[in-house]
Amino acid sequence: MPITDTMRAVIARGYGGPxxxxxxxxxIPVPGPGQLLIxxxxxxxxxxxxxxxxxxxxxxxxMTPRASTGIGWDVAGVVAAVGVGETDVASPFALGQNVIGxxxxxxxxLGTYAEYVVLDACAVALNPGLDAIAAATLPLNGxxxxxxxxxxxxxxxxxLLVTGAxxxxxGFAVELAAARGLRVLAQASASDEAFLRxxxxxxxxxxxxxxxGAAVRALIPGGAHGALDAAGLGMRAVAAVRTRGAYVTVTGGAPPIPLRGIRVHQQWISADGPALARLATAGLTPRIADTVALHHAADAHRRVERGGLRGRVVLTP
Structure with missing residues (x-):
């Protein structure tokens, strides 16, 4: 268990800029039945x-408007406590194990911008030996x-067309799709072509x-069987999909109209420990722009807002 009973965390006090x-x-939060303190x-x-x-x-x-809000989704760390209770099922996790969640x-x-976080055990996977900074980039994006x-x-x-590849x-979508035997067409700038190949x-x-649409059809007559629209291009990406193909967007807002019998989906992320365990052993390529101390979270947000980064900024408490 933690040595002290308090911790540092970063929250948003109201809404606005960094x-x-x-x-x-x-x-320090206390885990309940079926939960882990990480x-x-x-x-x-x-x-x-x-x-x-x-x-x-x-x-x-x-989300409901709040006076203060916890920030952060991804975490890599060590199990510090396992919640117990009469409704709890046997947990596969033990103290001291390296995990991703x-x-x-x-x-x-509270979010993951903190020294400790409580997560449901079903949202956590064992870290098979990845560096913690690299592992922390996997959950949400992977x-x-x-x-x-x-x-x-x-x-x-x-x-498969991947926009914002x-x-x-x-980037993870390209690797995972290729591993499934899909033939991937990646949309990106010329400077990223070597990485994507x-x-x-x-x-x-x-x-x-x-x-x-025309650029894709010049390479794939009739259009791609599917499009994973990570860039949020909407109908521009739908135009690259063949009739009765499939399209998924990972951005919010109204999804495109399903013209030509195309199956249109909007992906809303959900935690999945078993799937995360598979990702952790999939050999994916983590890209890290920088590591920043927890108390510099506002500066990290400013850097991400400026754009142009290849990879994620990772906070280290």
């Missing part, structure tokens, strides 16, 4: 953290890519192609 992020001293070694800064902090998610009705509950007092591919339900040999979700992309198409 200046609303505040380092606070709070009681000592945080690394927590990733994701775009969803920025829109949570800004108040955009509350404005969109995706994800928090998918938005409106909570599960988003994995669950999106599951929704597309393509067959080995089918063709050089991003965190897109190494990740398993068979073709690339320019990020600034004026007509994405």
């Amino acid at each position: 200046e609303v992020l505040e380092l606070v001293q709070v009681p 000592r945080v070694h690394a927590a990733t800064v994701n775009p969803v953290d920025l829109v949570t902090r800004s108040g955009a998610l509350a404005d969109a009705g995706l 994800m928090r998918d509950l938005l409106d909570r007092d 599960l988003t890519a994995l669950q999106s591919l599951d929704l597309l339900d393509l067959t080995a040999g089918d063709t 050089a991003g965190a979700v897109g 190494a990740a398993g992309a068979e073709w690339t198409v320019p990020r600034d192609a004026p007509d994405l």
